[in-house]
Amino acid sequence: MTSSTVFDLDISRSSAWIFNCYVVHTGPELAVIDPGLPLVARQTLEMIERELGRSAGDVAAINCTHAHPDHVAGVTTITAQSTSCGVHLPQRCEDYLAGERPRNFPLVESSVRFLPVWSEQPFSIKALAEFARHGKSIGFGGPPDIALDFTPAGFVDEGDAMPGGEGWEVIHAPGHTDDSTCFYHAETETLISGDAVVTLDGRAWFNPEYVEADVAHRTEERLRSLKVRHLLPGHGEPIQGPDVWQSARSFTTPPSGSGVFARCSRRFGKWGDAAST
């Protein structure tokens, strides 16, 4: 388990294997972003008490960047301890809950591109087990339709203020999924990117897992137009620099490196198709 303040920001991170959860504490209230797995959510609650000297009751909002299982499966672990906090999902999820079937990226050819990210953070067999268990029952991506074990308090869309976080705004960033959402803090030039952008080898990587290349391309252009000095991804280590986009890989750029995952990604990821779209 790792858990700590991220850089010099009023943000803490709890993670297991490649699953990151962030707690924003820029104001008197706490906002939890992406309590993806129950064990990560439990770690997050411990971190709130141990490191922040606060309690679950101080959590004003849980905000999920999208409704994939590894971003929503731990929600009820926190709401069980914090009965007054509201859970907010991206606006598109309201359509999913009304019956629209979410789009998913092609599982094999897309996921193989993403492989190197698996080794970016310390492996946890418990996290893998939870991911395997919940991946088929909560959120979407496993089940054909969305399935939730909580009722959202509301939905957030482009330009909205992020619930529970002073100075944070909501950015709709479709591509990885149609509901993908980021949270941006202009004052500190910080982007909590969910799965719109991951990190690899200390560099940002616009997610090579995507449902539609044109949509992913537009989102990449949009996010690159933001000033970002701190990138806090859903998967991978947070990175910082004067301009994190300077060294960023496009979603069409294969990973470098000689590791087995990077080699598999390059060999089997169908990069030619992505680059030609």
Ligand SMILES: [Zn+2]
């Ligand atoms: Zn995802």
